[in-house]
Amino acid sequence: MTRYIVHRLLQGVVLLCMVAMIVFFLGRLTGNPVDLMLPEDATAEDRVAMIKALGLDGPLYQQFFIFVGKALHGDLGDSIRMREPAVDAFFSRLPNTLALIPWAILLAMGVGIPLGVLASLNRGNMIDRIAGIFAVLGIAIPGFFLGILLIFVFSVQLGWLPSGRMGGPEHYVLPVITLGAFLIAGFMRLVRSSMLEVMDSEYVKLARIKGLSEFVVIWKHCLRNALIPVLTLWGVFVGNLITGAIITETVFAWPGIGRLTYEAVIYRDFPLLQAVIILKSMLILSINLAVDILYAYVDPRIRLA
Amino acid sequence: MGRRHVLLLWAIAMALTIAALNPVAAQTQKSTLIFAVESLSGQTMDPILEARPGNAIYQAPMYDSLVGFDLDKGGTGPGVAERWELSEDGLSWTFYLRPGQKFHNGDPLTARDAKFSLQRQMAPNSLASAAATLRRTITSMDVVDDLTFRVNTVTPQIGLPASLSRAVATEGAIMPKDYIEKVGEEEFRRKPIGSGPWRFVRSVPGDRIEYEAVAWPHWRGTPHFKNLQILLVPEESTRVAMVRTGEAAIASIGPETMMSASRGGLEVLSVPGTMQALYQFWGVYRPEFKASPVADPRVREALSLAIDRQQIIDHIMNGKASLPYPFAAFGYTDYFDAPKWKQWADKAYRYDPARAKQLLAEAGYPNGFELNFANTALPGTQFMVDIGTAIADMWTKIGVRVKLKNYEWGSFAPLIRGDQAHLVGGVSMYRTVGRPDMPWRYEGSFASDSEQHLLGDKTNCDTYCQAFDSTYRELLSERDPAKRTLLTDRLVQTVSDTWVAVPIIEGMGYYAINSHQVGQFAAIPGRHELGDVFERIPRPEEKPWKQ
Numbered sequence: 001m002t003r004y005i006v007h008r009l010l011q012g013v014v015l016l017c018m019v020a021m022i023v024f025f026l027g028r029l030t031g032n033p034v035d036l037m038l039p040e041d042a043t044a045e046d047r048v049a050m051i052k053a054l055g056l057d058g059p060l061y062q063q064f065f066i067f068v069g070k071a072l073h074g075d076l077g078d079s080i081r082m083r084e085p086a087v088d089a090f091f092s093r094l095p096n097t098l099a100l101i102p103w104a105i106l107l108a109m110g111v112g113i114p115l116g117v118l119a120s121l122n123r124g125n126m127i128d129r130i131a132g133i134f135a136v137l138g139i140a141i142p143g144f145f146l147g148i149l150l151i152f153v154f155s156v157q158l159g160w161l162p163s164g165r166m167g168g169p170e171h172y173v174l175p176v177i178t179l180g181a182f183l184i185a186g187f188m189r190l191v192r193s194s195m196l197e198v199m200d201s202e203y204v205k206l207a208r209i210k211g212l213s214e215f216v217v218i219w220k221h222c223l224r225n226a227l228i229p230v231l232t233l234w235g236v237f238v239g240n241l242i243t244g245a246i247i248t249e250t251v252f253a254w255p256g257i258g259r260l261t262y263e264a265v266i267y268r269d270f271p272l273l274q275a276v277i278i279l280k281s282m283l284i285l286s287i288n289l290a291v292d293i294l295y296a297y298v299d300p301r302i303r304l305a
Numbered sequence: 306m307g308r309r310h311v312l313l314l315w316a317i318a319m320a321l322t323i324a325a326l327n328p329v330a331a332q333t334q335k336s337t338l339i340f341a342v343e344s345l346s347g348q349t350m351d352p353i354l355e356a357r358p359g360n361a362i363y364q365a366p367m368y369d370s371l372v373g374f375d376l377d378k379g380g381t382g383p384g385v386a387e388r389w390e391l392s393e394d395g396l397s398w399t400f401y402l403r404p405g406q407k408f409h410n411g412d413p414l415t416a417r418d419a420k421f422s423l424q425r426q427m428a429p430n431s432l433a434s435a436a437a438t439l440r441r442t443i444t445s446m447d448v449v450d451d452l453t454f455r456v457n458t459v460t461p462q463i464g465l466p467a468s469l470s471r472a473v474a475t476e477g478a479i480m481p482k483d484y485i486e487k488v489g490e491e492e493f494r495r496k497p498i499g500s501g502p503w504r505f506v507r508s509v510p511g512d513r514i515e516y517e518a519v520a521w522p523h524w525r526g527t528p529h530f531k532n533l534q535i536l537l538v539p540e541e542s543t544r545v546a547m548v549r550t551g552e553a554a555i556a557s558i559g560p561e562t563m564m565s566a567s568r569g570g571l572e573v574l575s576v577p578g579t580m581q582a583l584y585q586f587w588g589v590y591r592p593e594f595k596a597s598p599v600a601d602p603r604v605r606e607a608l609s610l611a612i613d614r615q616q617i618i619d620h621i622m623n624g625k626a627s628l629p630y631p632f633a634a635f636g637y638t639d640y641f642d643a644p645k646w647k648q649w650a651d652k653a654y655r656y657d658p659a660r661a662k663q664l665l666a667e668a669g670y671p672n673g674f675e676l677n678f679a680n681t682a683l684p685g686t687q688f689m690v691d692i693g694t695a696i697a698d699m700w701t702k703i704g705v706r707v708k709l710k711n712y713e714w715g716s717f718a719p720l721i722r723g724d725q726a727h728l729v730g731g732v733s734m735y736r737t738v739g740r741p742d743m744p745w746r747y748e749g750s751f752a753s754d755s756e757q758h759l760l761g762d763k764t765n766c767d768t769y770c771q772a773f774d775s776t777y778r779e780l781l782s783e784r785d786p787a788k789r790t791l792l793t794d795r796l797v798q799t800v801s802d803t804w805v806a807v808p809i810i811e812g813m814g815y816y817a818i819n820s821h822q823v824g825q826f827a828a829i830p831g832r833h834e835l836g837d838v839f840e841r842i843p844r845p846e847e848k849p850w851k852q
Contacts, residue, residue: 031715037356038434043749044722044756049437053430081347082510083354093511148542156546156569163546164538166512253538255511262539263511267346268715 004296005289012285016278020071023277024064024270032056033080033268054080056270067274076278077271081263086275090257096166097249097256101241103176108183108237113230115184116191117223123196131188138185143244147178147251164252175252179244183237190233194226201225228295235291239284338530338823338842340835341538341553348510348537350497351490352422352478353431358685358834360475363514363535365836366503367409369525370477371400371419372470374837379578379637379830380741381470385414385479385500386454395461395782402452403524408481409504416454420446421482423456426475433476435468461782463789467639467742471837502528502840512537518840526840529824529847533839545569545817554822555835555842558815560688563623566817575625576814576828578635579739582692584678585750585806588729590761590770597730598674603664605804608732610661611703612696614654617810621691625815628654629808631797633737633746637831640789641743646797653801654808661703673704677731680709681717686736692809693734721757735806739831744780747796750806752777759805772799825849 034050051057058066070077076086119131154174155163162171198204199222207217245258253259257276264273346359352368360368373384386400406414426433427440442462447455456465469477479500485493497505502523503516513536518528536553538544544556549569558566563573589600598604618626630636630650636643665671678700680693690711697707712720720727737746751760751773761770776799780792800806814833824843827850828835841850 031713031718035715035718037432042434043438045441046435046437047756049440050432050434053432053436083347083349083351089510144540148540151543151546156549159550163550163552164540164543165536165552251540251543253512253536253540253543255509255537259511259539 001296005293008289008292012289015285016281019281020068020274020278021064023274024067025060027268027270027273028060030265031268033270035268037081067271071278076275079264079269079272081267081269081272086272087279089260089272090275090279093255093257093260096254097242097245097258099166100172100175100179100245100248100254100256101238103172104180104183104241105238107176107180108187111180112184112187113191113223113227116188117195117218119188119192120195120199121218128192131192135185135188138181138183138188141181143178143182143247144251146181147174147248150174150177151251164254166254175248175254178251179241179248182240182244186233186237186240187230190230191223191226194229195222198222198226231291232295235284235288238287242280242284335531336844337532337534338528338839339534339536339553339555340839341536341544341547341556343537343539343541343544343557345511345514345535345537348508348514349494350505350508350514351494352475352480353425353428353433354494355475356432356434357473357475360478361471361832361834361836363836364475364478364499365471365501365834366516366533366535366839367497367501367505368478368480368499369406369414369501370469370471371422371479372466372472372477373525374470374472374829374832375637376829379472379635379739379832380639381467381472384470384477385419389466391461391463391784395463395784396459397455397457398462398465399449400454400456400466402454404452406500406524407521408484408500409498409519410481410484412481412483413451414479414481414500415451416448417451418479418482419454420448421485422478422480423469423476425480425485426478433474435474435476439468439476461784463781463783464742464745467740468745470741472832473740473742502526503533506532523840525837528840529843530839545571548817548819551819551822554819556817558817560622560625560812560815562817563625563815572818572820573625574816574818574826574828576816576830576833577627578637578811578831579814579833580686580812581629581633581635581737581739581808582686582689582810582812583629583632583735583737583806583808584693584696584732585735585757585759586732587725587757587759589805590765590767591729592765594730598668598670599676599730599732601668602802602804603668604670604674605807607661607664607668607703608700608705609654609804609807610657610664611699611705612654612809613656613699614810615656617692617695621688621695622810622812626810626812629811631801632750632806632808633743634797635739635741635811635831637739637741638743639741640786640793641797642790642794645794649801650808658703665703671704673706675706675708676700678707678709679712679717679720679728679731679733681712681714681734683714683736686812688812689734689736696809739833741831743793744777744796747773747800748777751800760800760803769799769803821845 034047038047038050079086079089082089115131119128122128151163154161161173165171204217204222207221245256246262249256249258250262261276264276342362345363347355349355352360352364355364369385371385373382375382385402387403389398389400391398402416408414423446427436442458443456444459445457449455467473471477481498484498502519502525504519506515506517508514513534516533518531541558541562545558545562545566547553548556548571566573586599594600614628628651630646634641634646678697680690682689697709700707749755750757753761753763753766753770753774760773761767776792776795783789783792824845824847826842828838843850
């Protein structure tokens with residue numbers, strides 16, 4: 001097991017190095033932050049002075065080595081726009097995103113899993129089709145469109161909920177629905193197909209022959225086994241939520257790391273962009289690693305392989 | 306004296322004390338003014354770390370600027386300095402500060418603060434856009450007395466007062482010398498103090514900045530609201546929804562949202578003269594383009610005549626834009642005969658496709674020609690891409706085969722510098738923002754040693770290019786207003802005759818307003834941002850600030 005964990009950790013380090021390199025060079029292909037910070041009639045002299053003040057004056061390879069050297073000491077640089085350490089900016093916004101994600105997962109599981117079970121129990125009939133339509137809509141409707149639609153209906157027309165920003169419990173409803181909609185569909189489809197597979201297995205037939213109630217057979221024996229693949233994909237889903245938060249947080253003016261990423265891209269704030277992507281990658285890798293370890297415990301075939 | 310009388314006297318004394326501690330202004334200030342905006346830029350409260358838009362939106366409420374605004378006409382006007390004058394030799398500007406100004410901690414605002422602030426703006430760690438230019442042009446600064454401050458320059462700098470106005474840049478922001486020296490820069494950035502009509506309360510990164518109105522009468526106007534909140538709401542639909550639901554009173558919007566905001570029952574405020582959308586030709590003076598159609602001014606004029614500007618105003622700008630003045634000129638431009646040039650522009654920028662075709666035929670291109678067109682939008686004016694697409698279509702109608710290529714601004718901006726290899730011989734969209742000091746803008750685009758050098762460079766400087774350079778040099782040191790206006794006329798005429806940089810429309814700034822939350826007010830012409838307007842915005846039950 002230890003060998004498995006060390007192997008996965010090494011994979012993670014290699015992946016992080018690749019992410020850092022790609023973000024560093026790709027980010028700089030999109031332009032220069034100075035072009036956005038200076039007015040269009042700024043002189044060449046002012047431009048050169050600002051490039052120097054921001055530490056963007058050296059050759060690219062030199063900037064990269066400085067970045068790597070500092071990163072090895074835990075310093076991912078200062079945000080060009082905010083003039084504060086990029087790591088601090090990330091961790092000051094992270095709690096706001098983390099406040100949203102558990103609710104979105106809870107909503108997705110609370111709605112998606114029962115819906116998946118229901119669809120599998122009614123395979124091919126109207127309920128299954130309606131659940132299928134929900135699943136397709138959940139996956140097909142872009143987050144920004146769903147968010148704006150929800151704001152229009154529940155804030156503007158009905159006046160029930162606020163349009164955006166962080167605040168009391170009522171401020172969470174629309175962003176959580178928007179963020180969780182995709183996952184509801186994901187959970188529903190996964191549970192449905194997994195349930196259909198499990199319901200056809202021998203031990204379920206045996207449980208029925210033994211005279212167990214249908215409720216116990218479905219919700220205890222079938223669902224527990226059907227949830228194993230869901231556990232595997234849980235890590236992927238959380239990763240989706242962290243990256244999907246960019247749109248939700250932008251639409252709902254939610255000051256989390258998703259919006260921070262958006263702002264870093266818009267302003268060509270390279271150090272911030274690098275820090276956000278690297279730290280997000282670390283977060284996602286950690287979650288995936290935790291899920292993999294958990295799964296290895298649940299299913300010995302994984303660690304043996 | 307009976308016990309009752311003692312109690313009465315005590316009550317009166319208490320009432321008088323409360324009234325003295327809580328002036329009338331503070332008693333009439335109530336509720337919160339909430340403004341939703343698409344960007345808070347760096348969201349830093351230190352003026353030396355912020356660019357113009359951020360300074361104008363969220364730093365302006367709490368910092369005053371050395372030179373202020375002409376609120377009615379637009380352009381520069383009195384600020385912390387109530388007047389300023391140029392010395393006989395043209396090498397120093399003296400600013401006379403208005404008396405009785407103070408910072409939010411009660412310290413008086415003096416000439417020492419003005420000098421200290423400008424020194425901070427010029428420091429190597431400053432991100433002020435013109436820091437390097439100021440370092441080169443300013444030789445020294447003198448504090449003559451508490452209310453008099455002198456800036457000495459290497460050469461005559463006629464445009465210096467405008468450069469120290471928020472109408473143009475951030476460099477005029479006045480910061481408290483004693484406070485910063487006492488607490489240090491880091492603490493100042495955490496707990497900033499200014500002298501504006503709103504004092505800083507808190508900044509929540511990525512979410513909002515909160516202010517509280519000062520309780521004393523302020524020369525910029527004493528706020529009608531007790532508190533001000535500037536919210537960061539990047540998505541335009543959300544901003545409009547927030548104004549409709551009353552979560553915000555005012556929100557910045559683009560021209561494409563104006564109609565839906567009006568249909569949703571909101572008022573739309575238009576700020577005139579905030580920008581000009583234009584197109585400009587690159588490097589057409591170079592010898593290798595001598596035979597190119599666009600090297601012929603008649604062809605360039607024909608392209609302008611083919612543009613139906615009113616169509617663009619009606620359909621892309623939803624009617625909220627106007628026909629432009631000549632390049633980079635506005636109704637409030639300093640030393641500029643606006644009525645005369647308006648008349649000229651209305652005729653010159655008319656829609657006349659027949660004349661356009663005739664000019665093309667006269668130039669030898671009756672069947673049109675191929676034209677490379679780089680379409681782009683500068684930050685904050687995304688509608689420029691639609692304008693570019695529209696004029697490409699209009700040019701096609703007179704036979705020009707337009708090869709349109711769209712660029713995101715980040716990838717377009719580097720093309721302007723160096724040899725301009727991807728742009729020369731073609732045309733691109735461009736923009737100029739509304740600012741009163743026109744020569745500065747002209748120099749950046751047309752001088753032979755400038756970055757854009759649209760009329761000619763140091764090795765290829767023809768008649769127009771030479772005429773421009775010499776007029777600009779004369780203008781730099783001309784102190785007489787009448788002569789300056791004549792020289793400006795000449796500068797505008799030289800550039801206009803070339804048809805190298807041609808305005809398409811004069812754009813506006815737009816805001817959606819919930820009239821149940823705020824009373825009627827007007828913005829400062831040419832000033833897109835509302836940072837210098839918040840203190841004048843009345844509550845709904847109060848009389849309008851301006852009709």
